[in-house]
Amino acid sequence: MKKRAFDITPGSCLAGKWNGHTYTIIKKLGSGACGIVFLCRSSQGDTYALKVGEDSSRMMMEVNMLKKFSKVQGAKLGPSFVDVDDWVSPDRKTHPFYVMEYIDGVPLKHFLKGKSKEWVGIIAIQLLSDLENLHNEGYVFGDLKTDNLLIGNSRVRWIDVGGVTATGRAIKEYTEFYDRGYWGRGSRKAEPTYDLFAVTMILLEMSYPKRFEKGNHPEKTLEAKLSASPLLKPYRKIIQQCWMGKIQDAAEMKNKFSSILLKRSGKRSSSRMQKRLTTQESDNVELAALSLMAGVVFGVSIFSFWI
Amino acid sequence: MKPGRLKQILLLTDGCSNHGEDPVVVAALARNQGVTVNVIGVLDDRQNSKPQGLDEVESIAEAGGGVSQIVYQKSLSQTVQMVTRQAMTQTIQGVVNKELQEILGKDQTIEELPPEQRGEVVEVVDELGESCDLEVLVLVDTSASMHHKLPTVKEALFDLSLSLNARSGSNQFSVFAFPDPKKTITKMVNWTPELGELHGIFSKLNSGGYTPTGPALKEALYAFAEKPLSDRMKDGEDPYEETGF
Structure with a gap:
């Protein structure tokens, strides 16, 4: 500079x-x-x-x-x-x-200190619902990273939209750690999946605040870091699916996080009970989880709007 | 505005030239020929002071109408793509400024427009950067002190191709190394739309004890002219061709 x-x-x-x-x-x-x-x-x-x-x-x-x-x-x-x-x-x-x-808030790192593990999932859901809106407008965030986020009133806010790119164009600005190209996991074309990858890296950074380098085998490094993280254990499968390109949009990924959060909160249900949830029922659960999350998010945004 | 074809030489080096003509003069010549010269000075990760002679990096790029940067090895990938992009934007802005001056009179540049109009012009520049065709000739200093940095260079070139190929405009890359005792520069990779896995590149190197940056740049300029005829025909329609500013 x-x-x-x-x-x-x-x-x-x-x-x-x-x-x-x-x-x-x-x-x-x-x-x-x-x-x-x-x-x-x-x-x-x-x-x-x-x-x-x-x-x-x-x-x-x-x-x-x-x-x-x-x-x-x-x-x-x-x-x-x-x-x-x-x-x-x-x-x-x-x-x-x-x-x-002016967005008054604290960096993600400070916010998570002393918070329960569920916040990891909630932050992910908040990020994904904002991304869902952005993607629907025909844009991709691009340079999505922890430095570009603040938490105000328990809600994630973007503070720097300089990297936002129209869908289908080339990503002009990125930070290696969050960039799927750097990790050998895809192109630098502005696609919704580009942002989804960055979300998984923000989650990994919660586990490894000092981040890490790709080494000689980027894909293996990622897998190893993910499996070694107890914090991300509940979401391991979603993150892997995202890396394999099996998740196409923010809404789909958000729903997956929602259902995990809901399952985890239901402490009374034994593992056998959970197994008995048939596909039909789990659909209902997902729907309930979604509406619950939507309610929470809406509530928070109304609250933050009020003050 | 129709997107044109931009031409760049990207010089990667770690020291000052000590042989042949002045690279700054050659860079100025290149600029006149419509070829932008960008220079990246590559430092060792452990090197903590800027070695003498690297000032040249800035002078060459300035004369060549391009962008320069001195970086540590570990941030080479990101720098290479950033410098290339910045130089593209700079060139396009130069062209747009020239148009503006023709319409609005002398001294009128993008910076001097009211914010509203500036916003619109910037969109146009951005659009051109996305859709224009680009030719990058990479010129790598492979003298002895660069040897251990070459794996990083290889990685950075792959990364550059990844970044630029996400654009809708087409790309052509070629890679040359210097010094070469006979021809000054050696062709490593012929013109190609993608710098994929660069296997075996830089494996056979001749390194003398000298760095003929100036002559190497001049040869690189000739290499642009020696492109296949079909490409040159296309260049003939190029609106940027005669923009020697």
Whole structure:
């Protein structure tokens, strides 16, 4: 990354060259792939996240994505878009910036500390239902990784949609650990299954926070890491199915996670009872599990909307 | 706008040139011929300071209208595809800027458009990057200090092909190595749409004690011209052909 010539400190004021809106910087939130994100306050007193970058084209691509998803009705995919403009710094250089919804949350790693094991499955379901919505819109997330997620109000939120790609195009941005191409498990074409693979790697990372490299036999490495993880034992089969390309879409994978979570919570039913569940009944169970999960997710989103 | 054909030379090296003409001059020449030159300096994973002479990497790419990056071996794969993509976008943006200047007057570039229009132009650039045809000639420095890095290079080239072949535009790759005592550069892989498993590549290497980066670049430029006739005919219709900026 190039050194930035400009200096933005808390209290700095950024005025837009085109739209004329002014934002006061509160603090730095973090550095993204192509810029720095700050917490800021608008002249109306609202709090937003503001990203300043160098590469104007890349910033515009991100804005285009944010705008697209602000328009999607119902499900909220990524932060909503507020403003885009250029800021001329005191040294007369022009820096593109954009303003979006501020998502207050904690990184996945911190969130999972001290939580029960079931959260692994719940996070997976939340991710998959967002992906289901995104895929239905004709897009693939692309660079899906732990760094691009925050948990606010017990709900996963995407904070960086810079890698979102129209289905059928080439993935332009990826992180090796989450990339199926790196693991020899498929192409870098933007397909729903590309994101599903990344979800399994986010799950593996919960077990191996320091991640791991592919070694000489990538497929064997993955299998070995998966079987050595007690945390992922309940989901091992789903993850393997995903790797073998047997799961086609997010909804299907989500349902599989839902049914596992429901089975595990039914402590009273003995193994024999579970065996007796015929296919018909397990269908019903799956349906019940789904509606339960949907209820929970809906409840949480209403709750988060309220505050 | 019709997607055209972009041409790039990707130079992978780990040291400075010490023989023959100045590579920066050759890179500038390539740029004039419509061929972009990208350079990646490959460091050992344990190397902790930037060795002297690698500044050249940046100068060559700058003169060649391309992108440069100095990386550790372990991040080579991701860098190779990123540099190639960035250079593609850069070239396309250059062409688009030229068009904009013709329509809107001097000094008008994408950066200077109001955000709304900029957003639309960026979409067009992105679309062209997805659909244009691409030719990449990979030029690998195989001097003694590079030998143990070659397995990583091989992996990175396979990965590059994986990334670019996910696009809808077509790709052509070829791989050359240098130095070669007789011909300056040796053809390792002829023009091919896919760099699959590169078995046996880099197995027979001649390495002298010199690094003729400049002459090697020049030979690479000739290799572009020596492509089969059918390809050159197609190039004739290329709108990017005469864009020597």
